[in-house]
Structures are given as structure tokens and as C-alpha cells.
Amino acid sequence: MKLALIGFGQAGGKIVDEFLAYDSAIDTSFVEAAIAVNSATTDLQGLDHVPQKNRVLIGQARVKGHGVGADNELGAEVTEADIDEIQGAIDRIPVHEIDAFLIVAGMGGGTGSGGAPVLARHLNRIYTEPVYGLGVLPGTDEGGIYTLNAARSFKTFVHEVDNLLVFDNDAWRSAGESVGSGYDRINREIVERFGLLFAAGEVGHGDHVAESVVDSSEIINTLGNGNGNGNGNGVSTIGYASETVESESDGLLSSFRSETEFDEGTATNRMTSLVRKSTLGRLTLPADAASADRGLVVATGPPEHLNRKGVERGRQWLEDETGSMEIRGGDYPLPGEDEVGAIVLLSGVTDVPRIDQLQQVAIEAQETTENVRARAQDDFASLVDTGGELDALF
Numbered sequence: 001m002k003l004a005l006i007g008f009g010q011a012g013g014k015i016v017d018e019f020l021a022y023d024s025a026i027d028t029s030f031v032e033a034a035i036a037v038n039s040a041t042t043d044l045q046g047l048d049h050v051p052q053k054n055r056v057l058i059g060q061a062r063v064k065g066h067g068v069g070a071d072n073e074l075g076a077e078v079t080e081a082d083i084d085e086i087q088g089a090i091d092r093i094p095v096h097e098i099d100a101f102l103i104v105a106g107m108g109g110g111t112g113s114g115g116a117p118v119l120a121r122h123l124n125r126i127y128t129e130p131v132y133g134l135g136v137l138p139g140t141d142e143g144g145i146y147t148l149n150a151a152r153s154f155k156t157f158v159h160e161v162d163n164l165l166v167f168d169n170d171a172w173r174s175a176g177e178s179v180g181s182g183y184d185r186i187n188r189e190i191v192e193r194f195g196l197l198f199a200a201g202e203v204g205h206g207d208h209v210a211e212s213v214v215d216s217s218e219i220i221n222t223l224g225n226g227n228g229n230g231n232g233n234g235v236s237t238i239g240y241a242s243e244t245v246e247s248e249s250d251g252l253l254s255s256f257r258s259e260t261e262f263d264e265g266t267a268t269n270r271m272t273s274l275v276r277k278s279t280l281g282r283l284t285l286p287a288d289a290a291s292a293d294r295g296l297v298v299a300t301g302p303p304e305h306l307n308r309k310g311v312e313r314g315r316q317w318l319e320d321e322t323g324s325m326e327i328r329g330g331d332y333p334l335p336g337e338d339e340v341g342a343i344v345l346l347s348g349v350t351d352v353p354r355i356d357q358l359q360q361v362a363i364e365a366q367e368t369t370e371n372v373r374a375r376a377q378d379d380f381a382s383l384v385d386t387g388g389e390l391d392a393l394f
């Protein structure tokens with residue numbers, strides 16, 4: 001499917017940058033346009049792929065290009081004030097050629113966390129195309145303010161978008177990695193999963209006609225349709241699993257194999273177990289698959305290793321697992337690749353322990369912050385209080 005990507009804040013911009021690198025490395029282009037919005041000049045300068053003219057600096061009057069310092073209320077305010085600047089960049093996109101907007105943001109900071117929901121509301125008011133969000137949750141070790149920001153942003157963002165796709169940094173961090181290299185690796189993981197899904201809905205592999213290619217409308221129907229007012233179709237998470245196979249260009253063995261020798265049973269069993277692995281393994285946002293409302297299974301890999309029966313079995317398994325009748329399935333053929341994979345999109349998940357935990361910690365952080373503020377005010381008052389015996393200068 002064709003997307004207009006908008007990266008909000010530092011994390012959002014870096015992930016969109018990575019999407020652009022991925023999009024040009026594969027031969028199915030799903031990025032129609034990419035914009036980066038930030039209140040920090042240096043973050044915009046650090047991007048490699050987003051075109052210069054599509055980098056929008058907001059909040060200059062308030063923060064002079066220095067960012068909002070993890071204050072997401074300020075992030076929302078400066079976005080509101082400078083929405084015309086962002087609209088100016090969006091006006092250059094041929095919106096009639098896109099299937100959806102995707103706003104990408106880290107939810108723990110200030111600019112993306114506060115600004116992304118404001119932009120989602122704005123876009124949903126103006127355009128009929130669906131507006132999706134890709135929200136990144138902070139690690140649990142980042143501290144109270146990031147958790148509080150993320151919980152408040154999540155609560156707001158989810159109602160302003162047609163679906164909120166979520167990636168949890170906490171579930172994907174590895175011990176012993178520096179923050180910088182950790183994010184680079186995580187960003188590649190993000191882009192591989194979401195990129196494969198969006199590219200699947202944009203198949204253009206010439207004469208390789210798959211048995212049942214996934215269409216962008218199937219992704220949109222799974223995520224939730226744009227009805228012009230956002231209106232929350234809930235939260236989505238993605239699973240992915242793959243296995244190396246021998247591709248047709250891999251030498252003698254395969255060159256002797258004819259169409260009729262295609263091992264239907266192996267391909268079917270492989271795909272069924274990949275769908276299970278993908279659903280029950282590490283999701284972008286860990287969640288109980290049984291709580292999903294809708295789902296989509298996409299089989300990827302060399303067309304000679306994909307069969308309709310495999311997708312159908314995987315789809316049926318997911319139907320049983322979720323108890324949902326709205327599980328779609330299809331192929332994304334990748335000629336010449338040596339991996340067969342299964343992407344599982346679970347939409348409308350409600351059993352998400354990480355969100356419950358995030359909200360709980362955020363409520364505690366909010367209470368602590370209020371108490372500390374109140375105490376600090378009292379302490380300050382008593383610090384300067386002289387019992388009325390000293391006059392102020394003016």
C-alpha cells in the first residue's frame with residue numbers, strides 16, 4: 001500500500017529515515033512521501049534520507065530550535081500553533097495517490113509524544129484517507145517522566161488515529177548494548193516488520209503472479225477503515241517468523257525440480273508452523289493473540305515455496321486461536337529470496353499487560369509528581385516567609 005510517512009520527534013524521524021532506506025532496498029515501493037517534523041534543529045539535521053524540503057521545524061518561537069525537553073504538553077502546544085507549517089509540507093504530497101497516512105513517534109519524549117496526536121486529529125479532519133499511528137513505547141528503565149508521557153500520549157493518540165500500531169522498546173532491548181547501537185538495531189527490526197507488511201499490499205513483481213496476493217484493502221480492512229474522524233479501531237501488534245529455504249537459483253538440486261514435484265506437504269506444514277511461531281513468539285507489542293478482533297496472515301518468500309494451502313491452514317489456525325471470523329490471508333511473493341516468512345497482524349488486541357503496567361506506573365508517577373510539587377511549593381513558601389517582619393524591595 002502507498003503511504004505518506006510522517007516522523008514526529010527524534011525517534012519518529014529516525015524510524016522514517018530507516019523506512020526510506022528499506023523502501024529503496026526492496027523492489028516494491030510503499031513510501032509515496034516522507035516528512036519529518038521536530039522542534040529540535042539538530043535532530044532534523046541528523047537525518048539521512050528524508051528530503052531537506054520535507055523537514056519541518058516547529059515551535060521556533062517558543063523553544064528556538066532546541067526541542068521541548070520531554071514536555072509533551074508543550075509538544076502538543078507548539079504543534080497546534082505551527083500546524084500550518086506541517087500542512088505546507090503535506091500540501092506537496094499527491095494525497096490522491098496514497099492509501100493512508102502513517103504518523104511515527106516515540107511516545108516517551110515531548111515533541112512526538114505531544115505532537116503526533118495533534119497532527120492525527122488535524123489530518124483526520126481534512127482527509128478521508130485513514131490516518132494510522134506507529135507509536136514506540138519507552139523502556140521501563142527510562143524513568144517516570146517517560147512512562148507518564150507515554151501513558152498520556154497513548155490514551156490520546158489511540159483515539160485520534162484509525163489504528164495505533166505499537167512497538168515496545170522494552171520488549172526488544174538487549175542487555176549490554178549501548179543506547180545508540182541498540183536503537184539502530186531496534187529500528188531495523190521495526191522497519192523489517194512494518195515494511196514487509198506495507199510492501200505486501202503493494203506487490204509489483206512483474207510476471208510472478210502469486211496465488212492470492214495481499215491487497216492494500218485487506219490491510220486497511222484489518223487495521224480499520226478511515227471514516228474521516230479517527231475514532232479508534234484500537235491497537236495492533238505484529239509478529240514475524242522466517243526460515244531459510246533453498247531458492248530456485250540455488251544450484252543443481254532445484255534446477256531438476258519441476259512444478260509437479262513441488263512438495264505441497266512440506267510447504268503447507270512450514271507455513272502453518274511459521275504462522276504459529278509468529279503469533280506466539282515476540283510481537284512488536286506483547287499481547288494475548290486470543291484478544292484480537294481481526295487478523296491478517298501474510299506468507300512471504302520465493303513463490304516456488306508458497307502455496308495457497310499453507311496460508312489457508314495458517315489462517316484457519318489463527319481463526320481458532322482468536323475466535324475471530326475476520327482473519328484474512330494472502331501472499332507476498334519475493335522471487336530470488338532464500339527465506340520463507342509469515343507476518344501476522346493482530347488488530348484490536350485488548351489483553352496487553354504492558355499497557356496496564358505502563359498506566360499503573362504512570363498513575364503513580366503522576367501522583368508522586370503532584371505531591372512533590374505541592375511539597376516544594378510549601379517548602380519554598382516557608383523558606384521565604386519571615387512572618388511579616390521583613391518588607392520586600394518592591
Ligand SMILES: Nc1nc2c(ncn2[C@@H]2O[C@H](COP(=O)(O)OP(=O)(O)OP(=O)(O)O)[C@@H](O)[C@H]2O)c(=O)[nH]1
Nearest residue numbers: 009010011067068070106108109110111112138183
Ligand atoms: N525505537 C526507538 N526508540 C527511540 C529512538 N530514539 C528515542 N526513542 C524512544 O523515544 C522516546 C522519545 O524520544 P525522542 O523521540 O528523542 O523525543 P522527541 O519526540 O524528539 O521529544 P523531545 O526530545 O523531548 O523534544 C524515548 O523515550 C525512547 O523510548 C530510536 O531511534 N528508536
